[in-house]
Amino acid sequence: MCRKIIDAHIHLDMYEPVECVRILDDMEASNVDAVISVSNHLASARETIQLAHDNYRVKPAIGFHPEQPIASDEEVGDLLSMIDCHKEDIVAVGEVGLPFYLRREGKVSTREAYRETLEVFIQKAAELDKPIALHAIYDDAPVVCDLLEKYSAAKAHFHWFKGDKLTAERMVANGYFISVTPDILYEKETRDLAKEYPLGKMMVETDGPWPFGGIFSEEMTHPHMIHRSVYEVSALKRTSADEVYKRLYDNTCRFYEL
Incomplete structure (x- = not known):
């Protein structure tokens, strides 16, 4: 069996140019069929679209990462216009979400402005019937679930999710996806x-x-x-590696319509 993988969440534009080239050059030899490259802001989205234009294995998403100063109304408007312009090219709206780490560090006192911005992006994803790649962990996750339910946005991907059991059960009931990172090898919470x-x-x-x-x-x-x-998922699930490879690959292809 050809054990192909897809990286369901990467910030390809954030690598140094030489590192980005290395990753793209290595993909075939590493059995990496595609990468879902999310963006952080307007400039990031433009670079991500260009990366996708230059290499068919790069599947772009457009969004505004919440762990930074809140976007201006103008930038949000430009991002929404860009999503509309590239709606046939992008695979998702993202990365978007709420600023958990900024709040924990005391750099943001309230998430309300971020919640309003996130709501606009969720509306857009629902309008276009696009998946949405989410940064929503711990006590932010139920707030995001509320917004997703409000707009019947079922195609939700909570990347590197961390949260309580009740929220995880709610996400399962709603059919939301998660993805795990290489910290599954050593992080109990992820395991x-x-x-x-x-x-x-x-x-x-x-x-x-x-x-x-x-x-x-x-x-x-x-x-x-x-x-x-x-392989770690295979061991934890007590399921053959071949089956886990196939399921994870098929899940990603189906979710992102690759």
Whole structure:
């Protein structure tokens, strides 16, 4: 069996140019069929669209990452216009969500402005019937679930999800997807989630260039790391590696309509 993988969430535009070239050049040899490359803001979205134009394996998404100062109305409008302009080219709206880490660090006192911005992007995703790639963890996740339910936006992907059991059960009931990173090799929270969440609603990702520990310490985050993640999911699920490879690959293709 050809054990192909798809990186369901990566910030390809955030790599140094030489690193990005290396990743793209390695994809065939690493059995990486595609990467879902999300964007952080307007300039990031433009670069991501160009990367996708230059390499068919790059599947772009347009959004505004919440862990930064709130976008101006003008930037949000430009991003929405860009989504409309490239609606046939993008596979998702994202990355979007709420600023958990900024709030924890005291750099943002309230998430209300971010919630309003997120609501606009969820509306757009629902309007275009596009998947939405979400940064929504811990106490932010129920708020995001409320918004998704409000607009009947069923195509939701909670990347690198962290949260309580009740919220996870709500996400399963709504048919939302999650993805796990290479920290599944050493992070109990991710391992416990992978054990409990249905395999049919899971994907795998790197969230590169975010770095990892364990056996990946001091190594540039690369989609080939996902192969180790798949084997770990296989062990945790007590399901053959061949079956897990197939399910995760098929899940991602189906969710992102690849």
